[in-house]
Amino acid sequence: MIQLGILASQISGHLASPTSYESIATVTVGAGGSSTITFSSIPSTYKHLQIRGIARTNRTQVQDALRVRFNSDSGSNYAHHYLLGDGSSASAGANTSITGILIDGIVGDTGGSNAYGGLVMDILDYSNTNKYKTLRSLSGREDNTQGAIWFESGLWQNSNAVSTVTIIPNGGTLFNQYSQFALYGVKG
């Protein structure tokens, strides 16, 4: 007898029921800004996490990045690769032994008014204690005078389950008002 569920999995490999994606928590930055976004006490009951957001910082440049840390680890335990399109050429690069995974494509304070970078990042198999943790992201910024689009991947060289995710500006000190980060859980 054909097991229909198995057959379907063989066809697509990516089936999701309407209840497999859940909102866990959201932070919207208020007036005055915020120096740190923290999602703590993340349940271990999902397979993957996704963070979606828009962001702008007080860095006095047109662009900034953000830095993602797990379980409050600020050591040099992270690595990062990127593929960048800056509007004139495509390039790639990497960083090793850094203090957080970099996600670029964030608008700085001198970027066009009302413009915010957009980002979608996936933290894969975040509660598996047998492997280092991998993050991947697509992010970008545009303000009608310049822009950049980024594919990035990051590694946290630690096999602990991720229970806390901390996000800080990389160059600036505050996320500007209306920046928003939403954490979702994806069931396996």
Add this chain to the structure above:
Amino acid sequence: MASTYTPIATYTAATDQSSITFSSLGSYTDIRIVASLKDSNNYVLLRFNSDTASNYSRTWMYGNGSSAQSNRTSNATSAYAGASSGSDFTLNTIDVMNYGNATTYKTMLIRQNDAAGDVGAFVYLWRKTPEAITSISFISPTGSATIKTGSTITLYGIKAA
């Protein structure tokens, strides 16, 4: 926890179309659109709230099988979605971020895959005076019925807690 990633609408072109518009977008945080498109012009226009002013800008990068490139456009009168003019369909995965707020310009991320041509990623900004997006239109560049039969577009709503 609140379940989300909710199907809002799905459309399959039974005949060639000149435009396809989704309104009544509901109350979510982000919208993800999965669009499999074919058009004899090789692309279709994408507009929010029927805005035809020069309020769209974009930066993109793509690989065409031999090189990787990047470019950008300012003051465009629409965004663009990939739509193959060949025998295949171009897949677009489109994230419209924070579409319902009236405080920021709207940022959109697109992943585009044309198996017969190229692979790319785009970031867009829609600069109309900050307002909620209430409709999303896919439009033939010529105004004629060039969006081909079999093209499919599905909208999902993602709601933050």
